[in-house]
Amino acid sequence: MDSDMKQSSETPSNIPTSKSNQQITQPSEETRKALKQPTFNVWGMERKQMLCLLEQMFYELDLVTEFKMEPETVRCFLTSVQKHYQENPFHNFYHGFSVTQMMYCVISQCQLQEHLSHIDILTLMVAALCHDLDHPGLSNSYQVNAQTDLARQYHNKSPLENHHWAVAWRILSQKQSNLLLGADPKQVPHIQQEIMELILATDMAHHGEILQTLQNIENFNFSNREHVTALKKGLIKICDISNEARPAEQAEIWADALMEEYFLQSDREKDEGLPVTPYMDRDKVKKADAQSSFISFLLIPLCEALCKHFPLLNNLLLQPLRAARLRYQQQMDNGMLERQDM
Numbered sequence: 001m002d003s004d005m006k007q008s009s010e011t012p013s014n015i016p017t018s019k020s021n022q023q024i025t026q027p028s029e030e031t032r033k034a035l036k037q038p039t040f041n042v043w044g045m046e047r048k049q050m051l052c053l054l055e056q057m058f059y060e061l062d063l064v065t066e067f068k069m070e071p072e073t074v075r076c077f078l079t080s081v082q083k084h085y086q087e088n089p090f091h092n093f094y095h096g097f098s099v100t101q102m103m104y105c106v107i108s109q110c111q112l113q114e115h116l117s118h119i120d121i122l123t124l125m126v127a128a129l130c131h132d133l134d135h136p137g138l139s140n141s142y143q144v145n146a147q148t149d150l151a152r153q154y155h156n157k158s159p160l161e162n163h164h165w166a167v168a169w170r171i172l173s174q175k176q177s178n179l180l181l182g183a184d185p186k187q188v189p190h191i192q193q194e195i196m197e198l199i200l201a202t203d204m205a206h207h208g209e210i211l212q213t214l215q216n217i218e219n220f221n222f223s224n225r226e227h228v229t230a231l232k233k234g235l236i237k238i239c240d241i242s243n244e245a246r247p248a249e250q251a252e253i254w255a256d257a258l259m260e261e262y263f264l265q266s267d268r269e270k271d272e273g274l275p276v277t278p279y280m281d282r283d284k285v286k287k288a289d290a291q292s293s294f295i296s297f298l299l300i301p302l303c304e305a306l307c308k309h310f311p312l313l314n315n316l317l318l319q320p321l322r323a324a325r326l327r328y329q330q331q332m333d334n335g336m337l338e339r340q341d342m
């Protein structure tokens, strides 16, 4: 990626040239194009490069101008978000970045800026970036079973997602990182509410109800607020769980990272005498089976519901997901053959 981030000698497309901007390495045209594809590879990137690309997405979507954001505030916000992701195997800043990049990719490819308001685009992007802030690497089921401070604070209701939003709120409450400082004050409470609702929608406990709402929409209409809300929740969810729509080499790294985090949690549950979350148990779970089931029962149905209204997602996400499922099924078949041969 280093070569992709080469300093551009010309003025970059839409990042303003200011004194404080002069040191920033600008993404090349090639990288800016790649950023709009699900094939974009986050692995191996440096943190500084990721900040630069996030900044690029905010400019490209016209959010900085529309909400009168100061360039320094945008940078301070992004840096603060990065610092508030923990170094977990899976729920780390790379995941936050990757979900945001997928959101940017879907918005760009489906040309959603032409149909959604700037507030909708802003809330989708900020929620995607902040949706797992300060994730401790232990799921909601652990929080509730262990009766952690978070579980008690939020009465066992989406303790993690409530916490992610609380941290996002804290970052936005600091003057130097408050992206909404220049926005119309009458719009700010609505923007905050929308970000919160999107982050809360990422709790997989709501998967069924969000999917069903999307499936029940017959003719999608951008003027219907209920339709737009269902779409936004569907979008943040698909971006959150869409690693398997990425190229196999990248998706396998994500799946390995998730398994590592799951296994660490189940080890801890065993050590602490807590109920062991079945899909996290290293003695029972096989990656290929887990991924094949996740793709079949959760990912593909959600993707199909979105494709019904946005057929462009078919080539972008649904076909790669079907290919990934086939790959894992072949791995499972090969595993069975190997066992039979022994």
Ligand SMILES: Nc1nc2c(ncn2[C@@H]2O[C@H](COP(=O)(O)O)[C@@H](O)[C@H]2O)c(=O)[nH]1
Binding pocket: 131, 132, 202, 203, 204, 240, 241, 242, 243, 244, 255, 258, 290, 291, 294
């Ligand atoms: N078995 C798999 N589970 C997955 C995968 N990608 C995501 N997930 C699960 O969904 C939630 C999403 O919520 P988050 O906001 O916490 O990221 C995540 O925790 C996993 O449990 C996958 O590829 N395979």
Ligand SMILES: [Zn+2]
Binding pocket: 095, 099, 131, 132, 202, 240
């Ligand atoms: Zn996530």
